[in-house]
Amino acid sequence: xxxxxxxxxxxxxxxxxxxxxxxxxxxxxxxxxxxxxxxxxxxxxxxxxxxxxxxxxxxxxxxxxxxxxxxxxxxxxxxxxxxxxxxxxxxxxxxxxxxxxxxxxxxxxxxxxxxxxxxxxxxxxxxxxxxxxxxxxxxxxxxxxxxxxxxxxxxxxxxxxxxxxxxxxxxxxxxxxxxxxxxxxxxxxxxxxxxxxxxxxxxxxxxxx
Numbered sequence: 001x002x003x004x005x006x007x008x009x010x011x012x013x014x015x016x017x018x019x020x021x022x023x024x025x026x027x028x029x030x031x032x033x034x035x036x037x038x039x040x041x042x043x044x045x046x047x048x049x050x051x052x053x054x055x056x057x058x059x060x061x062x063x064x065x066x067x068x069x070x071x072x073x074x075x076x077x078x079x080x081x082x083x084x085x086x087x088x089x090x091x092x093x094x095x096x097x098x099x100x101x102x103x104x105x106x107x108x109x110x111x112x113x114x115x116x117x118x119x120x121x122x123x124x125x126x127x128x129x130x131x132x133x134x135x136x137x138x139x140x141x142x143x144x145x146x147x148x149x150x151x152x153x154x155x156x157x158x159x160x161x162x163x164x165x166x167x168x169x170x171x172x173x174x175x176x177x178x179x180x181x182x183x184x185x186x187x188x189x190x191x192x193x194x195x196x197x198x199x200x201x202x203x204x205x206x207x208x209x
Contacts, residue, residue, distance in 0.1 A: 003054070003139035005192070006132055007045060008146050008153045008180045011058075011066040012037030013203050022207040023092035024085065029061045037177035037198035042069035044179055044197035045145060052076065053142030054135055058085045058149060066177070067147045074145075083131040084148040087119035089209045096206075113166045118209060121155050121165035128156045129189075136184055150174045150208040160189045169208075176205055 012034030014022060022028040030038065045052060055076040057067040067078040110116050128148070135144045154172040157180060158165055174180070177198035182189050 002184070003136045003144045004142055004183070005050060006136055006144040006146065006182045006184070008148055008156065008182070009041050009045075009066065009070075010150055010153055010174055010176060010178050011060075011062040011147060012041070012177045012198065013205065014062050014207055016204065016207045018095070019204070019206045020093055020095055021089060021091045021209065023087075023089045023209050024060065025092055026061070028207070030065045031204075033203065034062070034176070035065065037203075038066040039069040040198045041066070041177040041179055042073050044195055045070070045143075046073050051142040052145055054139050054144040055079065055147075056081050056084065056131070056135055056144065057147040058082075060086060060149075063147045063149065067145075070145055070147070078147070081131050081135075081146075083127040084146055084152060086149040087124050087151055087209050089118035091117060092209075115166075124152050124155045125159045125165065128152050129159070132156075132182070132189070133184075153178075153180055156180075157191060160191050175200055176203055 013031045014028050014034060015031040016022060016028060052074045055067060055070050055078045057063045057078040057080055059080045059082055064078065071077060114120050150172055154174045155165055158167065175196045179195045181193040182191050
């Protein structure tokens with residue numbers, strides 16, 4: 001038997017006092033509030049009263065730290081999967097408003113469908129689907145939790161919903177420590193739930209790709 005349900009969990013708030021786009025840069029871990037958010041996400045999944053059998057995390061620090069409450073509550077060690085990592089982005093380490101004022105950066109905005117400033121959306125969806133399918137098939141039963149990032153989760157949502165991948169990043173429905181849940185039926189993924197269990201009041205969410 002494969003898994004019963006798969007939850008894509010976004011990491012919590014990142015300590016990012018300079019408010020740069022952190023992307024895949026090292027050294028960006030959770031803030032104190034981010035750790036609380038991650039805990040709330042794990043407690044939300046626990047309250048679903050569904051046995052979690054598999055825990056997977058992006059290799060980035062903020063995702064690994066966000067997986068720790070799941071380890072505590074479910075007794076699972078997170079398996080690192082590079083396929084669920086944040087996409088590459090040419091603006092890593094920069095403050096976006098300042099970067100976009102520089103005409104030399106405008107060439108990176110030439111194709112919003114690809115997009116030209118980072119990893120193509122289609123590549124992100126492909127690797128996320130591979131990771132999801134493998135985790136689903138490998139689970140003997142129970143649920144799978146994958147701790148990932150905003151764009152991979154949102155692009156997966158768009159793909160599953162049959163919507164175009166080009167989108168306005170400001171309009172993503174993928175809050176910090178949100179939980180987006182799926183089932184796979186006859187080889188087809190279907191989204192079944194979305195939840196925002198964390199307290200987002202005052203949260204800083206400016207560094208996502």
